[in-house]
Amino acid sequence: MEMTLIGLRVLREVAQRGTFTAAADALGYTQSAVSRQMAALEQAAGARLFDRYPGGVRLTGSGRALLRHAVVALDALEAADREMHGAQEAEEGRVRLGFFPTAGAVIVPRALTILRQEHPHLEVTTREGTTPSLVRALRAGTLDLALLSSRPPHRSPNTDDPPLSVEPLLEAHLAVAVPAGGPFAQRGSVSAEEIAREPWIASPGTANAPLLGVWPGLPGRPTVRHTARDWLTKLHLVAAGAGITTATPALLPAVPPGVRLVPVEGVAPEVRRVSLVRMPGPLGAPTQALAHALRRQAADLAD
Amino acid sequence: MEMTLIGLRVLREVAQRGTFTAAADALGYTQSAVSRQMAALEQAAGARLFDRYPGGVRLTGSGRALLRHAVVALDALEAADREMHGAQEAEEGRVRLGFFPTAGAVIVPRALTILRQEHPHLEVTTREGTTPSLVRALRAGTLDLALLSSRPPHRSPNTDDPPLSVEPLLEAHLAVAVPAGGPFAQRGSVSAEEIAREPWIASPGTANAPLLGVWPGLPGRPTVRHTARDWLTKLHLVAAGAGITTATPALLPAVPPGVRLVPVEGVAPEVRRVSLVRMPGPLGAPTQALAHALRRQAADLAD
DNA sequence: AATGGATATGCCGATTACTCATGGAGAGCT
């Protein structure tokens, strides 16, 4: 029995997505096909590659070992394709960045602008995603760098080896976004009791994660009237008076007209930490340049 | 159309052997299968990979580019296999050495002995071969280092890019091996005329290459009575009085009883140069250690 | 108990990947 390039690509995708089903969707296969591919790969490798859990799969030690080398192999062949007829190797280099949704509003675009001025030939690819998906992508070698957001206690996202390198960039206080025409708009701050009964606009939020967009630890049970993942949507819902939501002013220096950001008093302050995460080991020059640009933008926003 | 790992392995083998047919034999395939595999690979790569000549094939620029990356990919997967269940990575490292037949008599064994004392965990693999086959193996990434022998003018074996790194190790004079009981055995030297009519023991020698084992430039047409590739065979034929052959004393400090090595006078001296050849670029530590051991053995033999 | 999301597997059609056999083309030898 022999390994297959397709099998290795599927392995990478499964490692990145966390489930056979998601990998199948991403690759345009059926779940059945992915299951067979992985069974075949396990036989070819002569070792179990995954631990199967009801919620998905996780790589075993052998799986991580194979993935590490598979990424090298697949990258080499992609480089071969580019070299053979994908133009003549930009070779200034390329970087792949992942980030949490809010970072897409300001930090990332600004960093890319600066970077393009300083390194015009650098090719930067970005992808938005959740913390677990970005962590998996780092481990799958599909990303070089990720901007992650975390709340205290800032547990490192390291469920398995090798540990990722985590560099905190800034801490930002949480505030609430309220409609400019509403009762809180002109106030210097609002209290927890005042906002507890307001209708909230939240992100879909998964089962085990707390609702994003609702101030945590409020008395009573919050009313979630709208759910939306997109920031522009949420802010315009706020502007339309449909409800309020949480936001970090440092990461959103400019909000649409009709929206105000006001701090909350009377409860423990909520801070969000933004970190730069990557696989351990030496960095390529393009990755370093991007990391540097992100650090500077974070420092600017921290003021 | 998609590339295949098998296709890449076949590519490497073809690059190493120089013909589809030889690669097919080496891999246990039919020539037809190799031809199809390569046609499929060319289609997948979207470029011609070989120039077809009557005597075999040669890689095009695209072919070399793909080979370079393919070697990386295949090595990565072989490393994965070893890591997953081929014992725990010796990781002191491994080197693959190729050499011309005569080097297998003394230089290589001695160097390996020394090396094993100094680096007991180093795994050295060796392979004997002709100059072109070793050069192709270097280019195919199947060898790290090769000992080659050349006669003046010492043309570099570089028919295509990138040029190989060639480091001369020693030059040795050619002599003739004669039976100890024969008329020449007690002589300090023999003349060209004396040996011209002797029966010779030669190596098979390919079509375009001159006969190995016969003193070049002799008057008249030499009589080749025996052909053998193996040194031990040739020397024992000499001892048995079946004929004479050429040999380099520096590379064969010890010959079987019944054989004497005597220099030849009256013709231009024949020198053979032994060189250490490798692909350009940085060397791994194991490769450097082996290269160092070979250099020292060569210096010892040069006395 | 029922539900929902996850992986595994029997079955089938289309494709792929070999081998066998033959054809064609170029280089070297007599």
Place this chain on the structure above:
DNA sequence: AGCTCTCCATGAGTAATCGGCATATCCATT
């Protein structure tokens, strides 16, 4: 020149593989 040798290409036939569909199973949650 003609012969022969070696090499690569290709048509035909067959065995194996791959992916999709439908279904079974398992587990955590409601």
